[in-house]
Amino acid sequence: MKKIVGLFSCLLLIACAVSAFAAGDGSFKRVKSQGVLTIGLDDAFPPMGYRTDKGELVGFDIDAAEEVGKRLGIKIKWQPTAWDGVIHSLNSKKFDCIWNGMTITDERKKEVAFTKPYKMDGQVAVVRFGEKQFKKLADLKNAKIGVQKGSSAVEAVKKLPAAPVEVREYEDNPKALLDLESKRIDSVVIDDATGRDFIAKRPGKFMILPGNITKEPFGVAFRKDDVELRQAVQKQLDAMVKDGTMGKISKKWFGEDITNPKKWK
Structure with a gap:
């Protein structure tokens, strides 16, 4: 009897599982x-x-x-x-x-x-147009870099050839780029698509350093x-x-x- 009850319970559980899966x-x-x-x-x-x-x-x-x-x-x-x-x-x-x-x-x-x-996509480094001090990613070891809080840029900065002197987190990318334009920071690490969009809309203000930091x-x-x-x-x-x-x-x-x-x- 116990075996029959056990078998019945097992079949019932299987039936419920199948029903749940089907649903x-x-x-x-x-x-x-x-x-x-x-x-x-x-x-x-x-x-x-x-x-x-x-x-x-x-x-x-x-x-x-x-x-x-x-x-x-x-x-x-x-x-x-x-x-x-x-x-x-x-x-x-x-x-x-x-x-x-x-x-x-x-x-x-x-x-x-x-x-x-x-x-x-991928993370890139944006600098001011005509920048002479930072010509390649390795040069950012002496830079103050801005990133959007909670974005992939936060981790991407850690993958730069050399660690920057400071990393500042911003609520959004426009605020970071505003500080870049105002020379409060030296670069903004940002995804490639967004960086190129900003550059296209504000010609002569920013440029991207050669090479991607990450592939995302x-x-x-x-x-x-x-x-x-x-x-x-x-x-x-x-x-x-x-x-x-x-x-x-x-x-x-x-x-x-x-x-x-x-x-x-």
């Missing part, structure tokens, strides 16, 4: 029923996501996410947040994902689940439990790469298609 985690169903995907971002991160002079939110990530929303039949709601605590805010359920040029790192993967990389893949971050939601977004991203939509968005913001993984090697 899924419900994350995409939840978002689909609400009709809204809420995305956390730093809205001062050009050209990935930033505000125009009129307050309009634009950028590469904005266009890509809006296209995914259209294909999924849901609206996109953007939730600006401080980048320093963005992962905590995601896991506190203040939004559904982080889509804002977030670098995929082993440390971050302990806390969130990423899509496959959709862009390859960008991904969309989700809570680890929201597997189905991440998979739904990934499916659309894959389709957009295949049909050329991501390439068109890339050319709009970068002048070339930088979303093709074959070019990242």
Whole structure:
């Protein structure tokens, strides 16, 4: 009798597990029923996501996410947040994902689940235009360097050929670049896409030192439990790469298609 009861209990547990697996985690169903995907971002991160002079939110990530929303039949709601605590805010359920040029790192993967990389980026060093003291990355050993708090630049500085004399953390990149222009610091370590965007918009003010400090893949971050939601977004991203939509968005913001993984090697 005990064996029969034990066998029955075992079969019941298996049935429950199979049922739970079949039901899924419900994350995409939840978002689909609400009709809204809420995305956390730093809205001062050009050209990935930033505000125009009129307050309009634009950028590469904005266009890509809006296209995914259209294909999924849901609206996109953007939730600006401080980048320093963005992962905590995601896991506190203040939004559904982080889509804002977030670098995929082993440390971050302990806390969130990423899509496959959709862009390859890297950290570079920006200096004032015509700078003579700092001509290469190794020269920054005598520099005061600015970085955005909570960004990949914080770790990238540690990978410079020589340690700088000082590293200052800023709330956002524009404030760091303002201090660079005012000669309060000597360089800003920043991701390549954003650095080039600033330089293009303010010609004759800044330039990038030769060479990348790091090579960094960008991904969309989700809570680890929201597997189905991440998979739904990934499916659309894959389709957009295949049909050329991501390439068109890339050319709009970068002048070339930088979303093709074959070019990242």
